[in-house]
Amino acid sequence: GENVEQHPSTLSVQEGDSAVIKCTYSDSASNYFPWYKQELGKRPQLIIDIRSNVGEKKDQRIAVTLNKTAKHFSLHITETQPEDSAVYFCAASGSGGGADGLTFGKGTHLIIQP
Amino acid sequence: DAGITQSPRYKITETGRQVTLMCHQTWSHSYMFWYRQDLGHGLRLIYYSAAADITDKGEVPDGYVVSRSKTENFPLTLESATRSQTSVYFCASSSGARNQPQHFGDGTRLSIL
Numbered sequence: 001g002e003n004v005e006q007h008p009s010t011l012s013v014q015e016g017d018s019a020v021i022k023c024t025y026s027d028s029a030s031n032y033f034p035w036y037k038q039e040l041g042k043r044p045q046l047i048i049d050i051r052s053n054v055g056e057k058k059d060q061r062i063a064v065t066l067n068k069t070a071k072h073f074s075l076h077i078t079e080t081q082p083e084d085s086a087v088y089f090c091a092a093s094g095s096g097g098g099a100d101g102l103t104f105g106k107g108t109h110l111i112i113q114p
Numbered sequence: 115d116a117g118i119t120q121s122p123r124y125k126i127t128e129t130g131r132q133v134t135l136m137c138h139q140t141w142s143h144s145y146m147f148w149y150r151q152d153l154g155h156g157l158r159l160i161y162y163s164a165a166a167d168i169t170d171k172g173e174v175p176d177g178y179v180v181s182r183s184k185t186e187n188f189p190l191t192l193e194s195a196t197r198s199q200t201s202v203y204f205c206a207s208s209s210g211a212r213n214q215p216q217h218f219g220d221g222t223r224l225s226i227l
Binding site (some may be wrong): 001031032034036042043044045046049051089091093100101102103104105106107 | 145147149154155156157158159162164170172173204213214215216217218219220221
């Protein structure tokens with residue numbers, strides 16, 4: 001089954017700086033890689049996703065890159081703002097045990113320092 | 115997104131009791147999923163359903179039962195609750211299997227004493 005590793009577990013950056021969160025996956029058959037943002041006590045919300053036929057995708061201050069050969073993908077947030085503070089989860093479309101569904105990383109707590 | 119709702123939002127029960135968590139979606143999505151979220155483990159897939167009357171196990175299915183008699187509903191039952199099942203449970207739905215976005219409900223915080 002799929003295994004997703006996410007780093008770092010905590011990331012503190014100054015407001016206005018960039019933040020990068022990295023994930024690796026194990027199943028070469030995975031072809032869909034979403035990123036979710038979760039604020040305290042709230043639901044995970046999809047912020048950006050990428051499919052395996054694309055190397056990079058941008059949406060305003062957020063970008064995701066994918067390296068299929070190395071089996072890793074990254075989330076880049078530029079010009080960070082206080083509202084970016086949250087836990088971010090990466091996921092890959094392969095699932096543990098071969099099930100349909102997503103396998104998630106353990107999350108990165110992003111702290112934006114004023 | 116009001117399209118997927120979970121109930122109850124909070125539940126406290128005792129070990130050995132049966133408890134059912136409800137999930138309802140209005141998007142007519144074919145796929146529905148149940149995840150549990152625990153500190154240090156992230157989100158883990160419990161069960162999923164590809165369509166009405168089709169369900170399958172995920173990564174951590176032991177102690178849980180699901181059914182899907184109607185496309186819009188996907189209840190999760192703990193037949194005999196244990197303390198290790200204390201968690202936050204999220205339901206999600208998607209229009210497809212592995213390569214379509216999943217949209218989550220607000221979650222149910224379940225405490226088992």
